[in-house]
Amino acid sequence: MSLDYEPRIIGFLCNWCAFAGADLAGTTRTGYPSNIRIIRVPCSGRVDPLLILKAYQQGADAVLIAGCHPGDCHYVQGNYFARRRFALLRQFLDYLGIEKERLRLEWVSASEGRKFARLVKEMTEEVSRLGPRKDTVRRPVKVATE
Amino acid sequence: MTVNITEQIQEKAREILSSGQVELIIGYQRASDGVTARPAFIRKAENVAKLIFDQTCTHNLAKYAIEHRGKSMAIVAKACDTFGINVLIQENQIIREKTYVIGVNCPGVVEVSFGQVGDKLQYRCQICQEHAPAVYDYVAGDPVEEKPLGFDPYIKVKVLEALSQEERIAFWEKHFERCIRCYACRNACPQCYCTECVVEQIDPDWVGIPIQVPEKQIFHVIRAFHLAGRCIGCNECERSCPVGIPLSLMNMKFSQDVEDQFGYKPGRDPEVCAPLATYQPDENLGIGG
Known part of the structure; x- marks a missing residue:
């Protein structure tokens, strides 16, 4: 692991809470590491395990899924389904050799800009400590041509 | 008899x-x-x-x-x-x-x-x-006497879980490398019935064409995940695999976790909702916070 290793984190943020929370972190000028690449999704329940695997395959070091707090989901129950889904997937990926720390599901409300910034900071530190992924779900990144 | x-x-x-x-x-x-x-x-x-x-x-x-x-x-x-x-x-x-x-x-x-x-x-x-x-x-047929097993049915999963991360990666790489993506495991599975399988979709192209370990691993993870809480353990996938990949070890890992966390075994009663199609609002699954 070289000293200038910078982890890449893909963040799937729900449109209604977590994305607004990240927005707030920006408008209030709360600094957070630029290692996260944010993808806006309608709901944390929309995130298919396939999206996560695709992110890993394209070279992501970790994936963050952030959605509304339980009970606050815009679609009433999307985050509950997401919770069950990723609880299983996380254990399974660990079984195949992708550490549990590399997949996180967190609840961030629209007013929790600071929490979002803290999460990204925490995750970046944690993944930097873990270093590059050692498993085999990875291939050289090719630039897509339209 | x-x-x-x-x-x-x-x-x-x-x-x-x-x-x-x-x-x-x-x-x-x-x-x-x-x-x-x-x-x-x-x-x-x-x-x-x-x-x-x-x-x-x-x-x-x-x-x-x-x-x-x-x-x-x-x-x-x-x-x-x-x-x-x-x-x-x-x-x-x-x-x-x-x-x-x-x-x-x-x-x-x-x-x-x-x-x-x-x-x-x-x-x-x-x-x-x-x-x-x-x-x-x-x-x-006559009822078969149910004998206590005497050992953990998920013992093979537990043995693999106990290995170090490097050993697990090497174990799975060794097996995924041999996969020829014939999809026999999917075709033999009684629970796989989508008319268009996600791994064969061309647009969007989720799982690429190359027969290389990353694609094969994504295929296997998705196949196993789609059976989470649905796999009944008939092991037709593993039996039909031409290169002998231990697919049951993936299916059994999910079966074990589903049983531990949700107390659910698929196929026992069609009236009980599948674990990933339902939820408890206040459950603690060690994720989300």
Whole structure:
């Protein structure tokens, strides 16, 4: 692991809470590491395990899924389904050799800009400590041509 | 006992076929190699004598029920096959009223390959603790005595879990490397019935064409995940794998986690909601915070 290793984190943020929370972190000028690449999704329940695997395959070091707090989901129950889904997937990926720390599901409300910034900071530190992924779900990144 | 079950099945099949209750019997017949069994599709009462049942009848015939959905049919089903039928009923893939299930009190099936019949029970039968069918209209055979297992049915998963991360990565890489992406595991699975499989979709192109480890690993993770809380452990995937990838180790990991966390076993009761299609608002799964 070289000293200038910078982890890449893909963040799937729900449109209604977590994305607004990240927005707030920006408008209030709360600094957070630029290692996260944010993808806006309608709901944390929309995130298919396939999206996560695709992110890993394209070279992501970790994936963050952030959605509304339980009970606050815009679609009433999307985050509950997401919770069950990723609880299983996380254990399974660990079984195949992708550490549990590399997949996180967190609840961030629209007013929790600071929490979002803290999460990204925490995750970046944690993944930097873990270093590059050692498993085999990875291939050289090719630039897509339209 | 073997003769007994065969005769019972034939008699019942003749009765329901000639009365017009069903138009098709899906059962087992002797394969061309003379020792193993193969699926049989009987439409005429005079062909009923072809039907057999013995310890070589390894196929899960629930798979064929999907192909003939909508028809009134009878299926010869071992205990684990009836779980598969239950899952299909639960997911509205087959109609219970149109499906006549000839359940078999299954003594377990032995390892078979073309022209060869072993004398050892298959691993899934060694760890089987439910030998009686869960859904049936008629039961053939004598009830099998349920003996306590004496060891953990998920012992193989636990052994792999106990290895270090590097060892696990190496273990799976060794197996995924051999995969030829023939999709036999998916095709043999009675719970895989999507008309367009996500791994074959071209637009969006989720799983690429290369036959390389990353793509193969994504395929296997997605296949296993789509069976989370649905896999009944019939092990048809592993049996049909031409390169011998231990797919059951992936399926059993999910079965174990689903059982531990949600106390759910698929296929026992079609009225109980599948774990990933429901939730408890205040559960703690060690994730989300």
